[in-house]
Amino acid sequence: MLCGLVRKVIFATRPVCYSIESRMMLRHNRRVGAGARVIELENVAYSYGGGELLSDISVKLAPGSFHFLTGPSGAGKTTLLKLCYGALLPSAGYIRLFQTDVRSLERDDIAQLRRRIGVVHQNVQFLDHLSVTDNVALPLTVSGRHNGAAGSDLPELMNWVGLTNRADAFPPELSGGERQRVALARAVIMSPDIVLADEPTGNIDWEMSQRLLTLLVELNRMGKTVLIATHDLGLIRAAKAQVQARVLRISNRRVQLAGADL
């Protein structure tokens, strides 16, 4: 359970925590399969409104990898991310999530698969009538796991993202940075194998961006695959100083590995 890991990350100064964390990472790797790709796009194309938005995209994300997806506005970063979590289906090519072709799945099966993917959306969406805590627990609720035991881990997760004092607030009362951190907490509460973030620092200041990036790097160190779509080159440079990250650039509807200048 991620909350257990979070506890270890928070109190990482304790030596014993690393061994527990290592065991959890091992379990994570066994779950996704050694050497397997958690996300695999093969010759993917996506058309919308008669025009082709993405063309001949081939990307493979290995478990525990850290990737950035960059490119100019309108290049298709959000679309590619949506393809990666099954919100959109490709016009051509294959998308395999955890080695399963998404086009062979029913809608409900894709939803089940999505529980293994935490998403921090560009336009962070919450249920405004629920408190922050209830919004964070929403993935547990929809998967029928919202019970007393699971609920008791919520405060630790709220503490991890630094929002303990905002637990009973409602989404419209939150600042941009707080909303992003709530979104991150919600994205990881199911202990997903993959975390996808779409412009997670788009509406927040530099200090808050760094804080959010630190949380994402911590998740990656726990063995989670992280893919961040952003046009913030400063964020990418800051991340590369902390973690081995690869940068994919979308240009002319295709994805290519960015050069060392990033």
Place this chain on the structure above:
Amino acid sequence: MKFNLATLRGLIAGDQYAARVVPPSGFTAQLTLFASGAMAFLAVFALALSLASGRLAQRWGDELAGTATIRIVAPQDQRAEQTAAALNVLETTPGVASARALTDAEQQALLAPWFGSDLPLDTLPVPRLIEIFTTGQSFDATGLRLRLAAEVPGAVLDDHGRWRAPLVAAAQRLRFLGWLAAGLILAAVASMVTLAANAALAANAQVVAVLRLVGATDSYIAQAFVRRFTWRALVGSTVGVALGIAAVWVLPAGSDAPSFLTGIGFEGVGWLVPLALPLVCALVALAATAVAADRALKELS
């Protein structure tokens, strides 16, 4: 939306957390409750009318089928003689349980509504009436009519079939119309719930998007809406049925004579029919919302 035992259990028992994912819809909820209640109230009257018509048709059919009448239309001096002859014929007629000639007082009572109670029957050419009670199917009206023509020339047999048939047919048609009205009312409930569910789903498109983002299946999302509308229909129709039954209960009972106006209501096991209405309304709402949700969620994909 897939229906299985887990779905049914979820609909009935619910989930305190899942129930909150769809925001409360306030005014729409009140409208759904009111419309379900009003429809159920009307359905109670439609059913009461239908069941009463059925009983009336049955009663008329039974009563008229078990009786016949002979009119002795003969000169005054032969009337008593022909009446006796007719009674003799009836004594040996298969299927006749009993027969008797009406007394002057009884005939006067029959005519009193039109001519008053002081009518001098002995001075008027009023035919003598013989009332016949039959035993059922073995009574042969055609054969009796032929015997009477031969032995009692002034006797005219009326087996009531001439005016019984249209009355029974009318009552049966009214019963059918009552059921049809109840069916249309349930169809209206389904339409109303479908419209309300569509409106709720359209108004909550963002909620649906968020739920999908966090891994909610369409079955889960549909169930959240279906449960809400089913319960609203159940509660609204229960109140409507209770008020409808109370209104039928206080309708004036009238006399023992069967009548459309005073006979509307329920008898015996007939009371179970309106009591089943809330359940039927809830099932109709469940089906309507499930179909609407399924269609709306496909469109929101």
